[in-house]
Amino acid sequence: MKGKIAFVLGAAVGYVLGSRAGRERYEQIKRGAQKVWNTEPVQKGVGLVRDAAQTRVDEAKAVVVRAGKGAVAAFLNDSGRGAPRASGGDPRSGTSGAAPKSSASADTPKTAGVDTPDGDAEGGASSSGGGAA
Structure with a gap:
């Protein structure tokens, strides 16, 4: 039935045009x-x-929102390793969300305590106790 309706509409449009x-x-x-x-x-x-x-559309929007939230959470968990999390701290290290203090805190860049891809802490002590995990 849908094919017939589409054909008739197509024929009508074709005739008009x-x-x-x-x-x-x-x-x-x-x-x-x-x-x-x-x-x-x-x-x-x-x-x-x-x-x-x-x-x-509503179903697709819900799927995209869930996927986006999951991606952001995964990103925050991966990039937050060694740095304090937005949720109030790293439950593995027992910190309360405060950044670890370094003896050279005035000269330390903002990336201090963030693990580099090779696992070493960059610019100071990491919240996991330092070094590779």
Whole structure:
């Protein structure tokens, strides 16, 4: 049934676009299409399609939000190794969220205590006790 409707609509659009009958015929076709579009059964169908599409959009949005939250949490957990977490500290080291003090804290860059990809703490002591984990 959907294929038949699509074919009829395609044929109508093709006729209108390809028609050489002039403006009067175009207006007549347009009025006929508007009459059909504004009928109750067509508008019920439009409402059903709109509701189904909105449901799919809401589901997709929820999936994207969950994936984004998971990605951010994973990023924060991975990048936060050795640095205090936003949740109030590293439960493994028993810190309360305060950055570890270094003897050269005034000269230490903002990356102090952050583990580098090779596992060494950069610029000071890490909250995990220093060195590679």
